[in-house]
Amino acid sequence: MSPTEKKAVPLEFEQPLALLAQQIEALEKQLAENQSPDLDLDLARLHEQYDVLKRSLYSNLRAIDHLALARHPQRPYTRDYFQRWDAQWIEVHGDRKGADDAAMVCGLINFGEVRAVVLGTQKGRTLRDKQHCNFGMPQPEGYRKALRLFHHAQKFSLPIVTLIDTPGAYPGMTAEEHNQAEAIAVNLLELAGLTVPVIAVVTGEGGSGGALAIGVANRILMLEHSVYSVISPEGCASILWRSADKVSEACQAMKMTAREILSLGVADEVIEEPLGGAHHDYDAAARNVQAVLVRHIKELSRLSPAQLKAHRQGKFRKIGSFVEG
Amino acid sequence: MSPTEKKAVPLEFEQPLALLAQQIEALEKQLAENQSPDLDLDLARLHEQYDVLKRSLYSNLRAIDHLALARHPQRPYTRDYFQRWDAQWIEVHGDRKGADDAAMVCGLINFGEVRAVVLGTQKGRTLRDKQHCNFGMPQPEGYRKALRLFHHAQKFSLPIVTLIDTPGAYPGMTAEEHNQAEAIAVNLLELAGLTVPVIAVVTGEGGSGGALAIGVANRILMLEHSVYSVISPEGCASILWRSADKVSEACQAMKMTAREILSLGVADEVIEEPLGGAHHDYDAAARNVQAVLVRHIKELSRLSPAQLKAHRQGKFRKIGSFVEG
Amino acid sequence: MDLKEWFANRQKRREDAIEVRQPLTTEEYCALWTQCFQCRELLYTRDLRTNLHVCPKCQYHFRIGAVQRIEQLADADTFCEIDENLTSADPLGFVDSEPYPRRQQEASRKSGLKEAIVTGTLKIDGHEAAVGIMDFGHFGGSMGSVVGEKVTRVIELAERLRLPLIIVSSSGGARMQEGIYSLMQLAKTSSALKSFADAGLLFISVLAEPTYGGVTASFAMLGDIIIAEPGARVGFAGRRVIEQTIRQKLPADFQTAEYLLKHGQVDMVVERTRLRDILTQLIAFHGAAGSGGELSSSVSEEALSTR
Amino acid sequence: MDLKEWFANRQKRREDAIEVRQPLTTEEYCALWTQCFQCRELLYTRDLRTNLHVCPKCQYHFRIGAVQRIEQLADADTFCEIDENLTSADPLGFVDSEPYPRRQQEASRKSGLKEAIVTGTLKIDGHEAAVGIMDFGHFGGSMGSVVGEKVTRVIELAERLRLPLIIVSSSGGARMQEGIYSLMQLAKTSSALKSFADAGLLFISVLAEPTYGGVTASFAMLGDIIIAEPGARVGFAGRRVIEQTIRQKLPADFQTAEYLLKHGQVDMVVERTRLRDILTQLIAFHGAAGSGGELSSSVSEEALSTR
């Protein structure tokens, strides 16, 4: 069942809105039992208040609120997008070397008018799913599965679309034994060398090297409430503030929201979400993202293979901030 | 300690020779205690007999005798060659993905006048070594380690020399899980595409796909007593004769000796061994192989990169025997 | 209608009939009914064939021969065989309990084929493709010089015509009776696939029950897309050899298609009844993109066209 | 002479001396003697330096700074620094308990360096090479914009001059205070290495204690040859984070150089006292061959010349 069919679970910062919604509901109930022009007026005012509050709330979110939305348990995940983009999309599996990492979903897709190799991290919805997907944290095998798809796209001259929604690469013992660092590094290197269009979309959490490993793209797009950071805010807080309570401060200090990443020149575009977050309307969210994706793929397809590679390398070559002399 | 310093262990078919050697030894002892012209004459005759027997013995070996020599516990192994070719050779390790297969030894070597990437299967001498090297049976990780070296050689335009001495790829559960078949197949494919000289030397046992995975070469050289077969003779006997006693028959039927593989047009040259087998003189064996190798590398280096690839692909394209029409 | 019903109705039918039917002979009985190896259900052979030799009850995929496979995949009257007259020589003069040539004749008599693979071109839902279909029923699907040569030639043909290539494998491995020549077919076919891949063309490998040894260790594992049939056992070394080596029992599902999927070795497990559709979809998807490859790796115009 | 002897002889020396020496101050004492972290032996600091900061008793490799490392590797007076004046900006206006610029000043005061890496060219036993040497003593060797830029520039320089490249890494990972910019340095440096690799040039990565996070997940793990110093701890995630995640103790040797070797992640573990020789040998071996690469991948003439 899609979470859009049930009520969205309110986050902490959404409590005032939820309270107002409860009042409205109560009033509506009252009104249903007992007609009264006064109540009618109250209700209209409440509705108005609600709309104003909602707009103001979502246009004045703190970094930690965006984080909460990006991690919303009902947020659409990679498979939700793929399914909506192409109900016939073909999933492909495995690194061919012993593992099929469920945290990395890969496939071939038709966006109606554009074909692409698609892949992305997958968090899993139910507890069982979550465990199966390792809560969206890929292991080296997942990155190598993605690498296989990069090469597939290169061979068949297909654009690559990646969806990023991961707390990061999995910090596990076997992951280290199987050279997590190398798996990520090789992906960075190989992505840099591709001569097909690569577009990365941060749909939820963009966590560190584990996100970047599928993020070296010609275009980096971010959903309105998605975040992208060098380390998890929790990790940052515990290292720099030596306190788990300072997550909000860490979020703010790292400038990790979509708008901030855009103004830092790393993201190329912010994709609007349905009001209140993508989880309120999966179909609309998927349509938004698709429209933007297709536009970018078309734009990039005007570049030659050599230009595509040079464009991607040039994009990252410029990122950084320092003083010379 | 090198086995050349101790006495070579006689094989079953070498028993007559060993008996004669004992007689000579006894006579020599007698002679040392008690000079006698008669004994002198006897000894001279025995020595003559010994030489004649030895030559006739080693020039009339059955297939199974070659197999015994190829598997001789004192036979020089890959590391013995590398060490003698270049005492300063640099060993490199690992597949970068979680394993370093000791059954596959890889390195960089100077043959005095020629540099090369070298690799080969390694059986291990002591019991501990043997276990460490898995009795010369690589796992997928070993083939992927070799693959890394193929790419290294390609990148730096270095010739590749492989030494083959393996019962075959390891038939183990983890080996299957890690896709042994794919590891071999990918090596075949990638070797076919290289534009540097590749030379394979079967130094002992060339066992099946596990040998071929490092054997798709411009030149296939075989040591005089080495063997090369599609399946182990034991496997062949048990499947086709349904009897483990028929190993000798299987050896003969499969035409697996160096001379036979040469006359079937698969091997390009047979490298002579010291009389009685390479284990009688490691240094001489290593010198022989090196001389032939260097000659072939120099010959092949006259070809262009494209010619080298076409030559290798053409060589295997022609192998087979069938009737058309 | 299952057997129980059939028997239950028998008496009634007998009574209905003016001429009482004779009970079936064993042979007629066997031709009419097939027992599922897996669920033991008795299946009406004609129904089984209609269902592509997949048990309608438990989805067990029966082994099928090359001819049946082609019937299942090809658009009517589109299959064009090539190299149908290539036959084995006996390069080693191989004799075990019988000479190799006699074993060959026997194999042909049983399978009705000249060799363990049939190659050619066909159309699948209108898409032209080159195909190689192995037949386990001929000499255990073993690969000797002829299989190696036919696989190589169909790869070369596909490259020349720029067609997608589909090989359905089913094989016990390399053929011992041709010794080192059989082994070298692994290199020959893989080498041909290297050129094919460099040309940017699509190779779909389909693994059918069973695929082992030299075939998995060469072309069968080199597909751009690898599909396995449900329950198909696929591996390098055989189960018995491994159990003898490691001296322990292997899990029941070891080396099954589903196990391979879990271990990242195949892209998908596809029921035979869906195979044709998936192949069509894959060819259509990659079709035009294949014009790229090493020569020109830009996004082809086609990648932007409507499905 | 060990400390016990030294103390034992003290009284005698005191008596011998006409002018009785004052006992050492704590500072003098610490400068003179260094205790080995591993075997606890007290080592005469000058001897330790002569032995390249490797404990002569237990072979413990002390962390060394960039300046010392260059002294150990470079032929005398051959090191030429580049980009020595690149310093960090504060793109995010980052403040935790202290503002980022103040933390930077502190780091520089402690390390005597402007940033966590020194880059340039040098000669090793006559062979010219480009080098990047990280210094864990500066800001935990963390990679922000400057480290990323300097690494990228030295890669570009090496490509332009067709020099072999050596990077000695020692880093806690990406620098949090520059946020997303730090993360993007992983992509920037790896992208530069892609061009470098395509040019057929040699990159030797040396991993020194400790190397973690963003540095291993980019250039440090992309060497053609990867060398680790004995005992160096190298990984992506830190030990503590992993233990918290998997809720079990990790083996004592987890993430050590020796563990990495066993798990196929590094080509060799080389004692610091042999490092210069091995680097020389590797550069000599690949030196001339490097003229090939993607442009012309034939065996270079040099590959046939005498060592």
Ligand SMILES: [Zn+2]
């Ligand atoms: Zn059934």
Ligand SMILES: [Zn+2]
């Ligand atoms: Zn010590």
